[in-house]
Amino acid sequence: MESLAIVDLPGGDNFRDVTNIFVEAAAEMEPGGLILRDGFTLQDAMSAFEIGEPRLDSGMAGDADERPPFDIWDPLLPQEICWIIDRSFTLEMLWHAGNTLAHTVFTCLYALVVSELHPDMLPYGLPNDVLRPPQLIPVVLRASICGMLKSCDLSWRELSKGHVHDTEDWQSDKGDTSLLEGMSVQNVIATLDGATAWLIRSRKVPDPWATALVARLNLRKALLQLMDANIFKTPSDFIDLINVARNHLKTVRTYPSPAPGPGSTAHLVFDPYIARKLNSTVPIRVIDVPPVNEAWHSIDVLLDGWEEQRLLSLTANVSTWELVGNLRTWLPNPPLRTPYVRSSTQSVFYDGLLVLNKFSPTWVIDRFFFETLGVSYSSIFHFVDRNSQSQRPPPWADIQRGHFKLMTEYIRALWYNPCRRRRFFMKALVDLHVYYTRLTDIAANLPSDLPRTHVMKQLPACALVWRLSVIREVVLSGFQLELYTSEEKPFAYWYASQVMDAHLACLDDMLLAVEPDCPASRELRFQHSLLSALQAMTIPMFALSMPLMSFAWRQMHANFLRRYKWAFGKGYELSPVAVVAPPDFNSFTDTCGRILQDKTFSPLDSFSLAHSIVMELIESRSVGGCAGLWTDERIQLLRNIARACERLRDVPSSMAELPSFDVGLLKWDPQTDPWFPVLEREGAERRRNKHVRRVEPYPS
Incomplete structure (x- = not known):
């Protein structure tokens, strides 16, 4: 096949290098600055996807976004596990507040690889660190992540009934990511119970962190059971679940988790730019994660709502x-x-x-x-x-x-x-x-x-x-x-x-x-x-x-x-x-x-x-x-x-x-x-x- 000559290309070959003109014109602009002309339209914004404007292109990663690789099997301290679980609660409450899953729940990278966290897949030859038991990730953290995803699944099913409005009250976009739709609630509860039993029986996690982790797993279980319960079949059991959840929440507040140090690998668990790797149509939006106390308050309000529902059902x-x-x-x-x-x-x-x-x-x-x-x-x-x-x-x-x-x-x-x-x-x-x-x-x-x-x-x-x-x-x-x-x-x-x-x-x-x-x-x-x-x-x-x-x-x-x-x-x-x-x-x-x-x-x-x-x-x-x-x-x-x-x-x-x-x-x-x-x-x-x-x- 004959190659095209330059004269055959659209526009011919009469080009002049104008790079210097734009460099001089932008000399007084700050790095990352953007000038929008009058009448800037949606068509102009969509064109930016083709030219690679990082603020409009969800798939483009700038130099400042580079981060070390994330290894799901990196050993973690019990207090780091507590911090990750607490932050996952906060992200879940942010989703309930009307943000997208891609900007909240799915920024926890463990939520995307939960199927790979089974205890049977624990790599052979991991160092036997007494302070960082390797079972913490496939047993304890996996159970908590499963509970979070299943809670989001049950919430999504209720919200999708049409009583409230998608993109107005809540965001339904899953980004083609699993919320454990095929996993039964009883299976998730069994996973949570198994993690709790391991913490109590193995004694590999010392107090107070064993108590803190058990309280968090029990809180996650109670919230999941409330979402799955039929308020009319067993109203007495429903109020019992609310009281159980309140007691576990009180215990969780008694055992706060400190933020990991700057060099901790726990920080790599959360990637606010993960939406660029998901099948999501929304632009990147980094949400400031509030203190965990706000998440506990949101859960309190959630429990109040359930309690009022019980009273209204009667x-x-x-x-x-x-x-x-x-x-x-x-x-x-x-x-x-x-x-x-x-x-x-x-x-x-x-x-x-x-x-x-x-x-x-x-x-x-x-x-x-x-x-x-x-x-x-x-x-x-x-x-x-x-x-x-x-x-x-x-x-x-x-x-x-x-x-x-x-x-x-x-x-x-x-x-x-x-x-x-x-x-x-x-x-x-x-x-x-x-x-x-x-x-x-x-x-x-x-x-x-x-x-x-x-x-x-x-x-x-x-x-x-x-x-x-x-x-x-x-x-x-x-x-x-x-x-x-x-x-x-x-x-x-x-x-x-x-x-x-x-x-x-x-x-x-x-x-x-x-x-x-x-x-x-x-x-x-x-x-x-x-x-x-x-x-x-x-x-x-x-x-x-x-x-x-x-x-x-x-x-x-x-x-x-x-x-x-x-x-x-x-x-x-x-x-x-x-x-x-x-x-x-x-x-x-x-x-x-x-x-x-x-x-x-x-x-x-x-x-x-x-x-x-x-x-x-x-x-x-x-x-x-x-x-x-x-x-x-x-x-x-x-x-x-x-x-x-x-x-x-x-x-x-x-x-x-x-x-x-x-x-x-x-x-x-x-x-x-x-x-x-x-x-x-x-x-x-x-x-x-x-x-x-x-x-x-x-x-x-």
Whole structure:
């Protein structure tokens, strides 16, 4: 075959060496620097793979990344084994926090060669080092690594059910690396038990390291058993496993592992750049591994999540499930559960066939009406069947099917991440209005002489209070997620107060119809008091935040339509029943003018009223009929609301003082309070001293 001449090559042979031009141009740049031109695109970034840019090419290793070879059979001290196990726990918790396996668990090189660590493969002729027994690696360390990989496998299976979202809550990419999918849990447990038995019987590892290693292996075993357990089959065994794990964790903390010296081969066990050797599409990302105490804290939180799951599995009360899901979002402590716990909690509630592993769809709708109105679904069905004046029977099958789907998806959504949770609520509002329309049609066909205080007349209210509470959460969660601009905050507070006003009116009618001593009535009274307090806080916040607006009504209206587009979907046009408490921009602008002229309105008095309502609830411990085992946490929510009032004790006492109020002193921080701002103390002190009237502190 003839070779190509230079003149036949693309571009010919008229080339000039321009290396010096680029060298001189980059003379002032630091090594490793990068200049990005305007309009740098994804196509440009992908082209870097071809030119070998090390920061974008996962497979390229620079000179600085060179490391000594790793020998899986290098003898290790017992304390070094402890350190490796502790670090593997930390990496596993980092994966649960939303990082990829390639950047966390798989950076432990033993996880990639665990199949080669069998005791039968121990090389012949290793030195018999008393301080570094060779069995530590194929027996003890192998058992721990197997336990870690199998725990990740069980977690992966739960997370992949779709209750939480891949790449949003967690990372499913395995990089074509085994998580011991083909190895049974019992086999792994036997491996852990064998390692524990070797440590106890061989006496080749002296104390305290033998005790430290046994505690770590037992902790790994307990966590694996919890992930594999069926919470419904043996609830007593499940809590026993939680207590066992807590005891082992306490022992592990008592025997901390020191970091190996700089020359220790234990450091070679972890390679943060291992992703370049895996079948992974994500760029290299070196994650700073936190202190091991943070891993122990994460495991503590994981155990708390399992314990709460056990309590919820024994709770046949839908309102309590709703309460707990809301508390996990509203309270900063305990923090939002890990994706694994949130997914498994959803599985506990509904596994795709049964609710709480034993209840049918009919049970869900029955509990809903019983917990809301104090009457069963069957009694509603028979009453309507006997007294309906409609020529057509109500579509009970559609109602049951729609209610069950709405309720199960709604409860599950309470354990979504905050952004996904809010998005689900916005989409569910149309279906909730359709459900409200159906119940309104049923109530309209009941006898006209039926008094409004009759419980059957309040059927539509069941759906309405549900829908209004979802709207309230959509609006207030915007503060928690820091979605609102400064100009949007006054409308959000005003609209929240309007929704609460409609909710309170609905509760007033329901309380007249429900038996006063039933659990449903106690819950309705608590909700009425809580909403009264929140409304007493949102109205003054609307007034105080008005100076944040530009009063450019046309632009504000355009922003309003974008922010509240969920309230104007096409689904509402198909319903003959008007939407209750829709967002109304014209009413908002009218209210802005009226409240500025209202000489009797006092923001300070409103917060004082809210504080007194909440404190009365706390002191009486009247926390509703569904709090149950979460009574203390609901009281904690009330205390947080009371503290929010106390932080705003220096607001103006009348609207006449509003022009002199520095709205810049209001600082919204979701870590401090999810819905209401903090009034900076120094600025508030200056303002308070400026006025003759002194604001008295709230009574304790």
